[in-house]
Amino acid sequence: MVTQRGRARGQCCESSDLPLATLPSLFNPHERPKLVAPPRLVQSTDLVLERSMMFTLKVRSHQREELVEFTEQVAEKLKESGAQDGIVVLYVQHTTAGLTINENADPDVPRDMLHALRTLIPQHGMGFRHGEENSDAHIKASLTGPSVTVPFADGKLLLGRWQGIFLCEFDGGRERRVIMMIR
Amino acid sequence: MVTQRGRARGQCCESSDLPLATLPSLFNPHERPKLVAPPRLVQSTDLVLERSMMFTLKVRSHQREELVEFTEQVAEKLKESGAQDGIVVLYVQHTTAGLTINENADPDVPRDMLHALRTLIPQHGMGFRHGEENSDAHIKASLTGPSVTVPFADGKLLLGRWQGIFLCEFDGGRERRVIMMIR
Amino acid sequence: MVTQRGRARGQCCESSDLPLATLPSLFNPHERPKLVAPPRLVQSTDLVLERSMMFTLKVRSHQREELVEFTEQVAEKLKESGAQDGIVVLYVQHTTAGLTINENADPDVPRDMLHALRTLIPQHGMGFRHGEENSDAHIKASLTGPSVTVPFADGKLLLGRWQGIFLCEFDGGRERRVIMMIR
Numbered sequence: 001m002v003t004q005r006g007r008a009r010g011q012c013c014e015s016s017d018l019p020l021a022t023l024p025s026l027f028n029p030h031e032r033p034k035l036v037a038p039p040r041l042v043q044s045t046d047l048v049l050e051r052s053m054m055f056t057l058k059v060r061s062h063q064r065e066e067l068v069e070f071t072e073q074v075a076e077k078l079k080e081s082g083a084q085d086g087i088v089v090l091y092v093q094h095t096t097a098g099l100t101i102n103e104n105a106d107p108d109v110p111r112d113m114l115h116a117l118r119t120l121i122p123q124h125g126m127g128f129r130h131g132e133e134n135s136d137a138h139i140k141a142s143l144t145g146p147s148v149t150v151p152f153a154d155g156k157l158l159l160g161r162w163q164g165i166f167l168c169e170f171d172g173g174r175e176r177r178v179i180m181m182i183r
Numbered sequence: 184m185v186t187q188r189g190r191a192r193g194q195c196c197e198s199s200d201l202p203l204a205t206l207p208s209l210f211n212p213h214e215r216p217k218l219v220a221p222p223r224l225v226q227s228t229d230l231v232l233e234r235s236m237m238f239t240l241k242v243r244s245h246q247r248e249e250l251v252e253f254t255e256q257v258a259e260k261l262k263e264s265g266a267q268d269g270i271v272v273l274y275v276q277h278t279t280a281g282l283t284i285n286e287n288a289d290p291d292v293p294r295d296m297l298h299a300l301r302t303l304i305p306q307h308g309m310g311f312r313h314g315e316e317n318s319d320a321h322i323k324a325s326l327t328g329p330s331v332t333v334p335f336a337d338g339k340l341l342l343g344r345w346q347g348i349f350l351c352e353f354d355g356g357r358e359r360r361v362i363m364m365i366r
Numbered sequence: 367m368v369t370q371r372g373r374a375r376g377q378c379c380e381s382s383d384l385p386l387a388t389l390p391s392l393f394n395p396h397e398r399p400k401l402v403a404p405p406r407l408v409q410s411t412d413l414v415l416e417r418s419m420m421f422t423l424k425v426r427s428h429q430r431e432e433l434v435e436f437t438e439q440v441a442e443k444l445k446e447s448g449a450q451d452g453i454v455v456l457y458v459q460h461t462t463a464g465l466t467i468n469e470n471a472d473p474d475v476p477r478d479m480l481h482a483l484r485t486l487i488p489q490h491g492m493g494f495r496h497g498e499e500n501s502d503a504h505i506k507a508s509l510t511g512p513s514v515t516v517p518f519a520d521g522k523l524l525l526g527r528w529q530g531i532f533l534c535e536f537d538g539g540r541e542r543r544v545i546m547m548i549r
Contacts, residue, residue: 093343112501135295151547160459181334276526318478364517
């Protein structure tokens with residue numbers, strides 16, 4: 001994976017003020033020192049830093065309940081990052097929407113999923129007390145979960161053939177923020 | 184993010200016994216070598232190691248079913264770690280409790296969530312065979328999930344305005360262990 | 367954790383073409399340069415690379431609905447990797463199977479879980495439209511989720527005493543692919 005921001009600021013490659021005597025492993029005292037060009041660690045790291053490892057994605061829903069696929073957005077940002085291997089963490093900053101991964105081919109699959117969840121946890125009639133009439137949405141959001149973690153290799157998401165990444169909207173339509181962190 | 188423990192022990196910065204000939208990318212053979220002070224990689228890394236990237240949190244529940252918010256504990260440990268950017272993985276080491284993220288403002292939201300889950304999966308009457316009379320708790324734990332992953336930046340959890348981190352207790356009251364790993 | 371593949375390919379340790387003037391932190395211009403043996407960063411990193419941080423696991427189910435524990439496979443690959451501290455992300459590349467963590471002792475617990483899910487979301491009778499007669503499996507897969515993240519320390523998964531890692535098969539029997547990424 002591409003060097004992480006915090007470390008690149010100096011934790012790995014920057015010098016410190018400790019005496020040289022604490023550095024025994026870097027050279028052999030019995031070997032005659034050689035003249036060398038300096039390693040260019042910091043510049044390389046700085047170049048890496050120009051590429052971000054964190055993005056904020058916007059995903060738009062148009063109905064109260066809707067599964068909105070945004071796999072393409074994630075794949076594009078991953079490409080933009082230049083990262084090769086690691087994990088992508090997607091995290092929705094809302095309490096009435098979740099994230100999931102499911103079939104991206106037949107639109108009846110997301111339709112059936114929303115239908116089943118609505119059957120099990122209807123908006124009204126379960127004796128909810130929360131005054132905003134969206135307790136069902138909060139519960140469905142926790143059942144699908146606020147985040148998904150997807151591994152990638154060679155710069156490509158390791159999604160299965162039929163897998164797509166979906167925002168699970170349970171109280172829309174709205175624009176939702178999804179944080180994408182690459183690690 | 185702060186340098187990870189394993190790597191800091193020497194995988195990135197330690198010398199090895201391979202011949203110098205395998206190091207072509209570090210300097211240009213057509214350029215006259217320059218005299219340089221040695222880079223001080225290892226000391227800097229050692230300083231980073233003083234801060235831990237893993238914590239064990241204790242979260243106490245008082246009822247059989249309860250959502251216990253512990254966002255503050257997580258935020259404090261994150262601050263203590265000194266990590267700036269990355270992900271926090273929270274992981275509950277139990278099979279009858281889960282973790283979730285949901286609204287931290289109106290206590291009716293967690294109440295409604297427990298109420299709905301109890302309506303769908305009651306403790307008794309579904310024909311469970313597990314002898315401890317807590318199959319409902321095991322199932323609810325798997326539905327909410329054993330872990331949550333939350334991104335952070337500039338040392339702050341990237342929670343949405345209304346989001347809090349909750350232990351989902353389904354077979355309490357007890358003290359529960361939650362592993363917090365920063366990456 | 368062991369050095370990650372992408373970075374090891376050169377992002378941290380490779381030279382770049384920037385002028386030396388941008389490297390002020392590596393040496394003090396007022397200090398007389400010392401002769402040193404070159405640091406041997408790249409070789410050490412190459413050695414680390416011999417151990418993989420990503421694996422593809424195969425998990426076999428034999429019934430339409432089944433919880434198949436594969437904790438041992440994960441623990442073995444983790445050992446093989448040599449990684450000491452971090453997180454294991456397990457990710458199933460299918461849309462009708464999920465992953466979960468639950469009790470590994472009494473087989474009645476997984477049995478009760480499948481029973482409850484089947485009661486709530488039966489294969490037939492909910493008015494599903496998806497033509498493959500496995501909408502129930504897609505929904506259960508999203509409810510359990512496509513991935514689990516487990517922290518580890520000193521090379522050991524930080525599972526609780528009773529916790530096992532399970533493939534949740536909802537449309538088997540089949541061989542399922544699970545990506546294991548160590549970070």
